[in-house]
């Protein structure tokens with residue numbers, strides 16, 4: 001806990017929706033997919049995967065939106081994209097890195113869907129994938145992140 005400076009808190013742009021993280025993150029990621037480009041209105045999304053049992057909404061009531069309107073959570077007031085529990089992976093929540101109050105320490109450990117990204121959009125992620133790794137690949141990456149991932 002000490003090394004990660006937990007707990008973390010965070011919020012949307014307007015401050016109506018607030019979240020708290022109480023367990024160490026599993027991974028930090030940049031995703032260059034076309035969907036993330038559109039929802040973030042940027043070259044790629046940045047996220048911090050945290051254990052679902054170490055994540056809570058502490059103020060406000062996020063609404064669903066994005067693809068299929070069934071998985072991405074947004075502040076209903078300012079519409080900031082805040083977090084996404086990936087389908088089929090109910091043990092984790094991908095928190096959008098800029099939502100964290102203290103977020104400038106985040107360095108992507110993995111980048112995904114570089115094949116859909118802008119040619120000029122480069123990150124320092126040491127692990128880069130044209131699409132996404134398979135399940136075993138993810139497990140190896142989270143293990144490596146636990147050892148080498150950049151801390152706050």
Ligand SMILES: [Zn+2]
Nearest residue numbers: 012014075078
């Ligand atoms: Zn808001």
Ligand SMILES: [Zn+2]
Nearest residue numbers: 031032033036
């Ligand atoms: Zn994406």
